[in-house]
Amino acid sequence: MSSHHESTRAADDQLVPTPGQTVGPFFGYALPYAQDGELLAPGHPRSIRLYGTVTDGAGQTLPDAMIEIWQPDEHGRVPRETGSLVRDGYTFTGFGRTGVDDAGRYTFTTVDPGATEPGKAPFIAVAVFARGLMNHLHTRVYLPEDAAALAADPLLSSLEPDRRETLIGVREPDGALRFDIRLQGEGETVFLAFPHHHDPDDAASPGQSPHGRAGTGDAGAQ
Amino acid sequence: MDVQPPPLDPAATMESQQTLSAEIAAIHQQHRDAVAAGETPETQPRRNFPPYRSSLLRHPTKSLHHADPETIELVSPAFGERDVHPLEADLTIQHDGEPIGERIVVAGRVLDGDGRPVRNQLVEVWQANAAGRYVHKRDQHPAPIDPNFTGVGRVITGDDGEYRFTTIKPAPYPWKNHHNAWRPAHIHFSLFGTEFTQRIVTQMYFPGDPLFDLDPIYQSITDQRARDRLVAVYDHSLTSHEWATGYRWDIVLTGGDRTWTEDDAEAEEH
């Protein structure tokens, strides 16, 4: 490995992670692939639709966001099968990726995740990417049904009620799960930091106010 | 520099590079002062980085919530030979003819925070061509599209975490953040680790690019040593006789400890 990583071991003897950078505006011909959002074929008897929008601090829908999901199957089993990029139509790989459509909506066809351990609240792990978002964001969409499991969930129970709501999907009459992602402002989605991420946008990081300044306008297309 | 501006400049009312550079310098000075006062240098870009104008309305204003990763987040999707054909690592052979430009090899290793190789994982790249033009339909830069270059590649890492692409060196390109804004030449990288929490999308740059200082995206990383981690090194041992020059770039993913400790929390809070 090159020396510039070797020379920057942190105090805890961890290598310092490579910084992220925005996905930019031009990933659309590179990262999407055939059936990227179809973890299960649409219309499959087990399938549900997971969909929503991504909005900015002005309440505008992002036309150029990309969402990834990663989840257990309906029995709570963590998939170990390859084949997410070249779907065979019957293997559930647990991973999906999709760009928002022209109306700003993302849609996955998938299954309701099961609990990975008895009593655990089932959720789908979500990663959000966009131009203007300098580093991607992690969040979770919980299934709304199992109130006892939701109440016992370590993450949800550490949140204020209004913040907690942002992580729980809304079940629609046709069985679809709606999950809107708000990057900034009212109803801002709870985004997650995991150990060793050392994120400068985290609370009161050096030289930065804990509550960033909201913008007045977007710079437009890049 | 003594360059003639275009005859009609619709962007004359846009902010100047000078304005942007002053904003960047002020933020960096703040960071240097904080480090001098004993703060830990930042290692990741700021999502709230006003000189990158598109970030203004797209960064969360609440702090990220500390979470211990759960079962599903401690594993990554599995990728393999079903997903990626070995030829996808060569971006110069995807069409009938040879692409125009400087043929290069970009290679390195993907490691986790403990220095362990990240094996059998997906690396995706995309980039502009040798004229600074993307194939993407929204790219309006009046530079030629190369019919022999798409600029998209994929590879699965080997047993030692290694990856290797053959491609064409991308050129800088203009964008609309401010007047006369140009991106340094870069290759976009997307990687998976052994845990989903290690997911990263980033950009690799080339050594000595004169546009580094001017670029709000690169400069959103406030610490010079952290910025250096995105710059490949020229490596003559990767250069091949009468064929291609070589650049080496290693990528370190987050990870190691799986739960928040008192020390972690403190490091994040101050």
Ligand SMILES: [Fe+2]
């Ligand atoms: Fe780019």
